[in-house]
Amino acid sequence: MKTLLLVDGSSYLYRAFHALPDLRSNEGEPTGAIRGVLSMLRKLHKEYPADYSACIFDAKGKTFRDDIYPEYKANRASMPDDLRSQVEPLHxxxxxxxxPLLMVDGVEADDxxxxxxxxxxxxxxxxxISTGxxxxSQLVNDHVTVINTMPNAxxxxxxxxxxxxxxxxxxxxxxxxxDYLTLIGDTIDNVPGVEKVGPKTAVKWLQEYGSLDNIIANADKISGVVGENLRKALDWLPTGRELITIKCDLDSFDGMPASFESLMLQAQDKTKLAxxxxxxxxxxxxxxxxxxAKSDSPIATTELANGETRGLFDAPNTAPKVSQSAAPKKELAERVTTKVEYQANTNRNYETILTSAQLDAWLAKLQTAPLICVDTETTSLEPMTAKIVGLSFSVxxxxxxxxxxxxxxxxxxEQLDFAESLAKIKPILENPNIKKVGQNLKYDQHILANHGITLKGIAHDTMLQSYVFESHKSHGMDALAERHLxxxxxxxEEVAGKGAKQVSFNQVTVEVASEYAAEDAxxxxxxxxxxxxxxxTD
Structure with a gap:
């Protein structure tokens, strides 16, 4: 059986931009999203060989969903300039x-x-289908499988x-x-669901009634506030379902490939790539x-000693094979001989801030320390929708x-007031003269920006430092701590649980959360x- 590999380029573009450090060329041109997407494509080519392949992006302009619901995606901020500048060179x-790269006017990459x-x-x-x-998931069946190669914690x-x-x-x-997504809504795309209905309630209803249509038919039997909210949403739900449903009949749209033979990987243009x-x-x-140069493969790969490929998102346990395509031997030797020994500090003096006096004392420390560590604890890893649960510091x-x-x-x-606390911390976080360090501060920067705080004074990022020092190894904090400290x-997972039993961080007890978050900082x-x-000194 032949295989078709479809890559959701738009999904990975945004995820790479938000997940990776702010990588730039020597000329200052942002390159992080480009690096991330290309790394993923190289990995996919190696690990998921296919007869036909295509990378699909959203086309510019409105789609049929905007005609159905003018507020569709209206809550989204405009694309950041640093991301916009990477789109064309990435293509x-x-x-x-x-x-093969596809964009079809009037519809989204999903369609x-x-x-x-x-x-x-x-x-x-x-x-x-490779996507995040x-x-x-609505497309999955006996012939269709969805994979997500973007790692997370x-x-x-x-x-x-x-x-x-x-x-x-x-x-x-x-x-x-x-039906499930229609009930819970999609905050990223600004598609309302039934108010107060989350994943657990939606699953319960669908398991009990079998479909959204049957839920609608039995809406008068569902009691409580959620039942009342369901009845209020009855007129909206058909529209919500239409917005959520991926449109699979695009015969009337120009730009679709005439045959799958046109979706075969071609020989790479090495001059252009160089x-x-x-x-x-x-x-x-x-x-x-x-x-x-003499390889017959359309896609160049970085080979490791175990035969795998690696990219910026990969975290192999083996070092790369030392060859012309890896770091020069002299450079690696110099890195080893100039290694600086560091003795980790295992003493712990961690504090949970529950009073105004405690907060004021820590604000004073943050204002005078030569370097402060800042970290946000949130409800998810998705920077566009995650909510702040708490903040941790170390000086x-x-x-x-x-x-x-x-x-x-x-x-x-009882915890301190959310708005008042952020208002107190904001001047410190926005002060460019107070130097900050963090692990993947780009994520925290996005989270804080969602709450009206512009993080300034970023001096160091340990994820980026790790990438510069050992690009072929894992850059997650846990791995770094074991390797360097x-x-x-x-x-x-120790604090929030595993799998289906995992809870959002706001449901973790403050005592446990405090130990975890303060340790992170x-x-x-x-x-x-x-x-x-x-x-x-490099």
């Missing part, structure tokens, strides 16, 4: 790598993927959503995903083009504090002291 690089998946299914072609978009390896995977993740079969890699300062990939090794703000489990202790930090400060001296 150039993808095409130079030999990948193009859905239409191609249905066409392939009809022809007996197996389909793999949960909406794609809660999962090791790729997420595979076949029929069983969808049921395990959502508690529902794929054919009920549209030009782009030089512009982006992707030196390792640029070297590969020279060493792989010296071995110390840390956690300011809980929105823990709302039963019997949670010989410390095994408290894991997220303390360890990040220690990681800076351990890694930075090893790269500051």
């Amino acid at each position: 150039e690089a993808i095409k130079a790598m030999g990948w 193009v993927i859905g239409a191609l998946a249905k066409q392939a299914e009809a022809q007996g072609i197996r389909v793999i 978009d949960k909406d794609m 809660f999962r090791k390896g790729d997420e595979i959503l076949d029929i069983a995977g969808v049921e395990a993740k959502f508690g529902l079969k794929p054919e009920l995903i549209v 030009e782009l890699y030089d512009r982006f300062d992707f030196k390792t990939w640029q070297r590969e083009l020279g060493t792989d 010296e090794v071995g110390s840390g504090a956690y300011l809980p703000l929105t823990h709302d489990y039963f019997d949670a202790p 010989d410390i095994k930090p408290i894991s997220f 303390d360890i990040t400060l220690q990681l800076h002291e351990a890694i930075y001296p090893q790269i500051s």
Whole structure:
């Protein structure tokens, strides 16, 4: 059976931009999103070989959904300038790598993927969809599988959503995903659902009544506030379902490929790639083009000792094979001989901030410290929708504090007022003269911006430091702590649980959350002291 690999370029573009450090070329041109997406494509080509492939992006302009509901995606901020400037060169690089690239006016990338998946299914072609978009789960069936190669703190390896995977993740079969999403709504796309109805209630109703249509037919039998809210939403739900449903019939839209034969990977344009890699300062990939000049493969890969490929998102346990396509031997030798030893501090003096006096005392520390560590604890890893649960700080090794703000489990202790606390902290966070360090501060920067705070004074980021020092290794905080400090930090799963039993951070007890969050800030400060001296003279 032949295989079609469809890549949701738009999904990975945004995720790469938000997930990766602010990488730039020597000329100051932002390159993080480009690097992330290209790394993912290289990884996919190696690990999911296919007869046909395509990378699909949203076209510019409005879609049919805007005609149905003018408020569709109206809550989204405009694309950041640093991301917008990367789109066109990214498209150039993808095409130079030999990948077919598709954009269809009037519809979204999801719809193009859905239409191609249905066409392939009809022809007996197996389909793999690579995306981080949960909406794609509605397309899963015996012939269609969704994979998510973007790593996160809660999962090791790729997420595979076949029929069983969808049921395990959502508690529902794929054919009920549209009904499920219609009920809970989609805050990212500004599609309202039923007020106060979350995933658990939606799953319960669908398991009991079997479909959204049956829920609507039995709306008068559902009691309580949620039942009342359901009845208020009855007129809206058909529109919500239409917005959520991926449009799989695009015969009337121009730009769809005439046949799958046009979606075969082509030989890469090495001259163009060399030009782009030089512009982006992707030196390792640029070297590969020279060493792989006689290769018949359309896509160049970075080979490791175990035969795997690696990219910016990968975290292999083995070092790269030392060759012309890896770091020069002399450079690696110099890194080893100039290693700076750092002795981790295991003393802990952590504090939970529950009173105004405690907060004022910590604000005074933050104002006078030469370098402060700042970290946000949130309800999710999605920067566009995550809500602040609390903030943690550290000003010296071995110390840390956690300011809980929105823990709302039963019997949670009284916490300081959310708005007043942020107003007090804001001048410090926005002061460019107060130097900050963090682990992936780009994420915290987005979260704080969602609450009207512009984080300034960013001096160091341990994730970026790690990438500069050891690009081939994992850059997660837990891995860094074990590698550089010989410390095994408290894991997220230890505090929030695993799998279906995992709770949002606002449901973690303040006592447990405080130990976890304050430790994060303390360890990040220690990681800076351990890694930075090893790269500051490079």
